[in-house]
Amino acid sequence: MPKKGTKSTKGTDDEPQQQQNKLPDHLELQRTRVICKAGAPTHTEGFQYSGAYAAMGVDTSVSVDKFCMNFKVEVKRLTEDDMEFDMIGVDASIANAFRRILIAEVPTMAIEKVFMVDNTSVIADEVLSHRLGLIPLDADPRLFDYMSENDVPNERNTIVYKLHVSCQKGSPRLTVKSGQLEWLPEGSQLNMAAPAQSGNKQKTYTSFSQSQKDISKESLGVKFKDITIARLGPGQAIELEAHAVKGIGKVHAKWSPVATAWYKMLPEVVLLKEIKDDDAEKLVKKCPVNVFDIEDLGNGEKRAVVTKPRSCTLCRECVMGPSEEQVRLTRVRDHFIFTIESTGALPPEVLFTEAVKILEEKCERVISELS
Amino acid sequence: MEHGSVTDSTASSFSIMEEDHTLANSVRFVLNQDPRVAFCGYSIPHPADNKVNIRVQTTGDSAKDVLKDSLQDLMVMCQHVRGTFDTAVSDFRQNKTAEGMDIDLNKKK
Numbered sequence: 001m002p003k004k005g006t007k008s009t010k011g012t013d014d015e016p017q018q019q020q021n022k023l024p025d026h027l028e029l030q031r032t033r034v035i036c037k038a039g040a041p042t043h044t045e046g047f048q049y050s051g052a053y054a055a056m057g058v059d060t061s062v063s064v065d066k067f068c069m070n071f072k073v074e075v076k077r078l079t080e081d082d083m084e085f086d087m088i089g090v091d092a093s094i095a096n097a098f099r100r101i102l103i104a105e106v107p108t109m110a111i112e113k114v115f116m117v118d119n120t121s122v123i124a125d126e127v128l129s130h131r132l133g134l135i136p137l138d139a140d141p142r143l144f145d146y147m148s149e150n151d152v153p154n155e156r157n158t159i160v161y162k163l164h165v166s167c168q169k170g171s172p173r174l175t176v177k178s179g180q181l182e183w184l185p186e187g188s189q190l191n192m193a194a195p196a197q198s199g200n201k202q203k204t205y206t207s208f209s210q211s212q213k214d215i216s217k218e219s220l221g222v223k224f225k226d227i228t229i230a231r232l233g234p235g236q237a238i239e240l241e242a243h244a245v246k247g248i249g250k251v252h253a254k255w256s257p258v259a260t261a262w263y264k265m266l267p268e269v270v271l272l273k274e275i276k277d278d279d280a281e282k283l284v285k286k287c288p289v290n291v292f293d294i295e296d297l298g299n300g301e302k303r304a305v306v307t308k309p310r311s312c313t314l315c316r317e318c319v320m321g322p323s324e325e326q327v328r329l330t331r332v333r334d335h336f337i338f339t340i341e342s343t344g345a346l347p348p349e350v351l352f353t354e355a356v357k358i359l360e361e362k363c364e365r366v367i368s369e370l371s
Numbered sequence: 372m373e374h375g376s377v378t379d380s381t382a383s384s385f386s387i388m389e390e391d392h393t394l395a396n397s398v399r400f401v402l403n404q405d406p407r408v409a410f411c412g413y414s415i416p417h418p419a420d421n422k423v424n425i426r427v428q429t430t431g432d433s434a435k436d437v438l439k440d441s442l443q444d445l446m447v448m449c450q451h452v453r454g455t456f457d458t459a460v461s462d463f464r465q466n467k468t469a470e471g472m473d474i475d476l477n478k479k480k
Contacts, residue, residue: 048403061404064444068451075463085459093400094448100393349460353453360449362394363442366387370439 023058031060033330034265038320046333048091062091082341083348086266088334095263095336101355102261103249107146108345109139109159110254111242115190115205118239123230131230132163132242133254135178136223136343141257143215144246153188153206159220159244160184160206163229166237174232179225181242185212190241205241223344257351259341265331267312271304273326280304283327286317310337383434385425391415395423401441401448407432 023031030043031053047053050061070089077084087095114129121128139159147157161181167174187208212220230238249256269291275283283304284292293307318327340348387394395413402411410428427434 048400050404050406061406063404064447064451067448071448071451071455073452073455073459075459078460078463085456090452091400093396094452097393097397100391105393349456352456356449356453356456359393359397360446362390363446363449366390366394367439367442367446369387370385370435370442 021058023053023056027053027056029330032333033268034333036314036316036319036329036331038316038324041331046092048093076337078349080347081344082339083352084337084339087263087336087338090334090336092333092336095338097359098352098355099261099263099338101358102258102340102351103256105248105250105358106257106346106351106354107141107246107248108255108257108343109137109141109144109244109246110252111135111137111161112245112247113243115188115241115243116239117190117241118237120236121230121232121238122236128230128238128240132181133252135181135227135229136345137220137244138218138223138344139220139244140216141246141345146247147245153243155187155206155208155210155212155215157245158187158206159212160188161242161244162189162240163242164239165232166239167232167234169235171234173234176229176232176238177225178222178227178229180229181222183212183220184241185220187212188241188243206243257343257345258348259343261338261340261351263336263338265333266335266337267309267314268330268332269306269309269312269318270328270330271306271326272328275304275323275326277302279323279326283318283323286321286323287312288315288317289313291318380433380435381431382428383426383438385427385435385438386422387425388422390423391421392423395425397445398425398438398441401445402427402438405437405441405444406430407437 022028029035031046034044035042047060050059053060067089072086072088074086074088075083076086111129111132114125114132116125116129119125119128123131137159144159145157147153151157160183162184163176163181165174165176165180187206188204190205192203192205232238247255280292280294280302284290284294289308289311291306291308291312292304295303295305297303312329314329314331316329319329340351342348342351346354392415395415399411399413402408407429408427409430411426413423413425415423425438427438429437
């Protein structure tokens with residue numbers, strides 16, 4: 001590429017079609033697309049440096065104003081717990097920051113401490129506790145504070161659940177489901193070991209000054225009531241109390257608010273030549289996700305057209321073999337198809353907004369540290 | 372934390388604790404867009420250390436100011452992303468209701 005650059009600065013007339021402030025087509029393609037050939041993708045790494053094409057008189061920098069003008073979001077699907085949207089005009093580094101924050105830094109509530117009173121089931125205490133930790137809770141983490149080491153568990157940082165199940169002797173085996181976890185809005189019901197002083201209320205493992213019903217309008221239950229926690233045989237029982245606290249996915253995956261959050265670059269499929277009749281049929285058959293379709297030209301002729309480029313998985317089947325020179329398979333570098341699957345504590349659109357806020361907070365923190 | 376020579380403020384390394392690729396890579400991108408920057412890069416010296424080093428060399432301005440500006444720019448970009456995203460979501464919801472489709476608006480929490 002520097003070869004071209006020197007050419008144009010010398011002012012040779014090699015490329016008369018090149019206008020001011022515009023890259024020649026092949027360079028523009030390399031700059032904005034990842035090109036997928038039969039062998040391997042090429043030009044995977046873009047030029048982040050704003051002066052990369054300065055020698056050609058082309059400014060590719062992204063100032064804040066330019067970014068704000070070009071940035072677009074298009075929501076494609078939005079349900080209660082998953083969403084897909086297109087993020088256009090953003091660099092991979094920023095998109096990846098949002099993804100990383102969604103997975104590891106947006107807080108949720110999860111069970112962290114389990115007080116075992118009785119566990120005669122076959123599942124060991126620590127395994128049972130681990131399983132409890134992974135249950136998604138239907139609690140808005142924005143209503144709660146983090147609990148640091150010296151904090152006393154109170155109604156602002158702890159949610160308490162009780163599980164008391166037993167399987168009667170002579171009855172069939174019992175499956176314990178997450179729905180049997182009972183939310184205790186008034187706090188722990190377990191008494192501390194020390195005997196109560198007369199007159200005083202018996203001390204428990206939490207000190208709630210008000211009911212959690214006043215904090216949250218909705219009940220803070222589990223999100224899914226049909227998760228199997230354990231199975232009990234006749235005569236076995238589990239009695240425990242579980243304390244949920246606020247945390248982030250970086251510390252433990254149980255606090256991750258998303259099942260997955262991922263993005264991919266938009267696939268772009270271009271037919272370089274007109275593909276007709278038999279070749280068209282062959283091409284359509286080749287694609288396992290039906291990106292191509294056949295258009296009837298009327299006079300008995302058929303032509304291949306690209307109808308569903310979004311579903312392209314870049315298997316590169318279409319650029320292998322004879323159609324190699326006829327199909328151009330690329331990915332658009334600044335167009336991301338972003339998908340968020342929430343675990344249920346917060347709806348996906350709120351999660352994304354929270355993630356962006358967290359990146360802002362990070363910037364703010366470093367700025368204040370620098371000044 | 373800033374490391375740089377006392378006489379030359381145009382080149383510095385910044386050591387930021389409790390940050391990782393999330394911030395460093397984004398900041399590197401924004402820094403690369405700044406015409407005042409001659410060189411920038413970041414590294415995580417050891418995966419067990421919870422810190423990143425960001426190197427900034429400028430064409431004349433103070434490296435610290437340039438880094439601060441780029442962080443500020445990143446913040447403005449984030450605000451814009453949030454605004455655009457919220458508008459897109461509410462537009463999507465409105466279109467859906469206009470189409471009379473069955474969506475759970477009251478499920479919004």
